[in-house]
Amino acid sequence: MKIILSVLLSMLFINVIAQKVPNTGTYVTSDGLYTMIIRYESDNTVTILEPNKESNYHALGDDVYAYKNPVNNIDYRLRVVDKTTIDCYKPGNPDNITKITYTGSQHTAFSKAEIDRLKGIEKYYTDKIKEDKDNTQTWTFCAAAAMAHIYYNEEGYKQYATKAARNLKLITVDKTKCPCENAIPPGIWNSVQ
Template identity: 30%
Template sequence: MASGFNWRAAIAIAVFAGGAQAQSISSGTYVLDGGSYSIEVINQGDTLLVKEPNRDSPYKRHPDGSWRFYNPNTDANYAIRYIDPATIEAYKPDQPGNVPSRLNRLGGAPAAEAAPAAPAAAPSPSGRTDFGSIADGYMRRALDEPDDVQVWSFCAAAAKKREVSTAAEADAYALKAAESLKLILTDTSRSPCEDVISPTLWSVGGSGDGASAATPLPRPELSDADKARLADLNAKADARAEAGKAEAARFEAAQQAYRDRVAEVKGAEAKFARDQAAYEAEAARVKAAEEAYQRQMEEWRRATGNPGA
């Protein structure tokens, strides 16, 4: 990030597009040099609308060819200007020494500026466009893999966004999803769902310092039916987790009962061994006493001459 300019503050208050003519600024997702922040720009003719997760800012054309936005909360003017078809700069026009921040359009310069597009899904890297089915698949994975429920929920939301939004809106959402995913994944070398968060978007989203200060991803805009289905999936996941805990407790109880039984058997075996040793010792003592008695009787018979006694 360029020194001398608080880009997050500027973007939070301003819109960007930049150029001498409104048509020179192309709608799309723009990323700050270094990849630490991104915004969506919508060219509305006389207005450039900059969309962020927590605000929208309208920039109006200025006589000097730039676009200006006044923020009454900070009592400051913010501006953007056109650099080339794929680049804009954001700066503070009232501060002559201010260093501008440069942003690059994701995907480069467009072939031609088109009218605002109707919501339409852009193909995934695999060529698929059935994002509803892709979202369902990730929701099933969230149910089947409770340890990774957050990861697959983000992937499902990104797929759903591609189903109902423009490609630019879906890319912007995917960038924010990438930021959030990189905060919870241990391996951030690749996207966990490249069919909805492409390797290019993954490499940009949450890179640099932005990964450690990412703006929380807004809750996905889901229909009531999707919300109900997600709630049902979460309830089933909770039930399966509880059932798993109960089964683990039952197994542990059975294992403990087995260990107790083994200890009981070993105790009985040890007692038997002690009793057996005592019996054998007593038997040996009795036998020795009998043998001593027999010897005494033999000696008495010889001494008395009474062999029949």
């Protein structure tokens, strides 16, 4: 009887201190526009891989993981609701939650080479902003569209690029050709008035 009681108490203790673990793979924000990869590490760390950074969240307890951004010293938290749902928030504002959910996919994010290529496109147009001040607005829309392709999932990128194309057509003299086809593809450019 003592052995059974001991085993039951041990199991209860393990369940109380155990952190929930999210599935490893691709997650998307509730609006469906922003995608990231989340990976659970064996040392009670959850790693978030985004196009511009990698953030390691460490277990605090109660299914919460913490990260302090070394650039701006802002604290962030993840609360694992279940294996496929995570609430993201800042500790000073726990009611302002961004919910992210598992998509079931582990390989939808861009490779590092593709991210570097897109960042190169963004840099090209950012440099043009400085060189061609008469067309600053044009190059800003082009640079922003290139970055949107990195940060948003494909549907979010198409929505953003469509808005950018619509705004560009308002200020572009030759509306038949996009000034930055490597940032806004012709299919998107031609789909807007």
